[in-house]
Amino acid sequence: MNKVGISKVGAGKPGINRAARRSAVPLAAGAAALALLAGAQPSAARPVAWGAAWAASPQLPSTGFTPNWSQEGFSHQSVRQVVRVTEGGDQVRIRLSNAYGTSPLALTGATVAKAGQGADVQPGSVRELTFGGEKSVSVPAHGELRSDAARLGLGRLESVTVTLYFARTTGPATFHAQGFTDTYRAEGDHRADPSGRAFTAATSQSWYYLSGVEVGGGARRDGVALFGDSITDGFGSTPGADRRYSDALAERTGRPVVNAGIGGNLVLNDSAWYGERSAARFGRDVLDQPGVSTVVVLEGVNDIGFSEARKGPKPQPTYMPAPVVSSAQLIDGYRELIRQAHSRGLKAVGATLLPLKGSDHWGRHSARVSDEVNDWIRTSGAFDAVADFDKALASKTDPDRLAPSYDSGDALHPNDAGYQVMAEVLAKLL
Incomplete structure (x- = not known):
């Protein structure tokens, strides 16, 4: 396999380039409830020191030893992933990878929340994520990007849930094969759902597109x-x-x-x-x-x-x-x-x-x-x-x-x- 190049779109800072914003897909009609979510973007008046709090290394879509959804990808589906952060802060952003995608990845929208039991999240903790101010975004082929900051106070060793919604067909998904924790999938747009009832039909023990969670506001540098x-x-x-x-x-x-x-x-x-x-x-x-x-x-x-x-x-x-x-x-x-x-x-x-x-x-x-x-x-x-x-x-x-x-x-x-x-x-x- 030849080495796959990584295009660092927005690396090291929130936001995306103009071309990515122009190709962003529109919000699904069913996402109107997201407008009511608490936790608007924090003020950009002062720089934020960011620290990596969780990560998973991206891999080429494949089956190998572990059954997963990477080769089939997603279409009109929500993917809910639970990870535990190793550092706390009062702001959070995510890192998405399309490192092994051969075409741009259309992400309709994403949320982050404090994890509950299973696919549930804690009521009142759901925050909508944006990318360069946009709710929908296109991640370039072989590229990655970081979201804007969202206000959500997290403690060390607290679990956080990231929900991605894909209204379009993604094609094979960049993923991390062995997560050793449950990831959930549901038909339709369930980004804003505190309940995990819609996600009970299918689980996987891999992570998809999500390659990092970073915290700001007091993050350590060691x-x-x-x-x-x-x-x-x-x-x-x-x-x-x-x-x-x-x-x-x-x-x-x-x-x-x-x-x-x-x-x-x-x-x-x-x-x-x-x-x-x-x-x-x-x-x-x-x-x-x-x-x-x-x-x-x-x-x-x-x-x-x-x-x-x-x-x-x-x-x-x-x-x-x-x-x-x-x-x-x-x-x-x-x-x-x-x-x-x-x-x-x-x-x-x-x-x-x-x-x-x-x-x-x-x-x-x-x-x-x-x-x-x-x-x-x-x-x-x-x-x-x-x-x-x-x-x-x-x-x-x-x-x-x-x-x-x-x-x-x-x-x-x-x-x-x-x-x-x-x-x-x-x-x-x-």
Whole structure:
């Protein structure tokens, strides 16, 4: 897969360009109730310091291991998504991505609200979002944009609901495959509905078009971006419970934390299912996050393990590309990420690869390369600090294996307890 370019429309500030406003679709007639919503746009009299409070890295529409709605997209439907922010503020805006769209995305309108139970939102908290002052907008193909600010006071670790309405047919949807929390879909325009009754027919555990939630009004500037693959993404944690290691780190440190993990992602190669290679997406998924001062890199197990997994009795078609990768090649990939981080003044923390013996990624080659890479991370001094997850989660009787108490069941991904230990190790470095 060739690298897909990202057009930063409105990046770093609210609003859209003139062309995008001209191509915006009109509001649906059924949205008249939105005029009554509280929370008009805040005054632009003084600049607002924005900080990333939640993020999800965009991916190419695909099925892979997880059934989802990305390839069919949406038509005359509302999509309600619930996320937990890791920083509070008195203003909020969202970041939308059409990174993998081949045509402009017509968004009829959007709202943000404090989450209730399931698809419900808290009555009186619904705020209509605008984009450059417009209620409807067209997100350019391969582009992204941020909404204007809306007044909505949010606390740290509070859940917020974003509802997007598409009166037109979207085509395949840029999405994040493994959200490990429910997303809801309903026929028609239900942006302003406090009740989630219309959304009970269909759910997914992916996020669609929504790639960030940012807060203003007291946002901190010491945010942490966790960059990696399925372990960073939270595979093996309890769905719907916010038990990823990014969640545990935010709870433990009190700092804003954004998760830039993509399950199956590779340091060195693009994947049709698992996103662009690390260096190609690092700018969008880490460096463009406002308020982030530190990045933690935990990636490489798929680069060395896919070639082993392809030899197994049940090789997955998604395990491609699967070249045999050396430790020197991976180290070159890490050096490029460190270079990019330092070029923007970010502290780069290197995390050792976790034990993988007994998993489908395990083999003679992957065991050797994993040890060589971990030795380099620990001793080279290339990273500004090292989080030794390998030692922290290893079995005491067999250090090549995850400790049974931290194993989610596949000998590769931690469970909730393992992710908690990772957060504890990392918190000591921050």
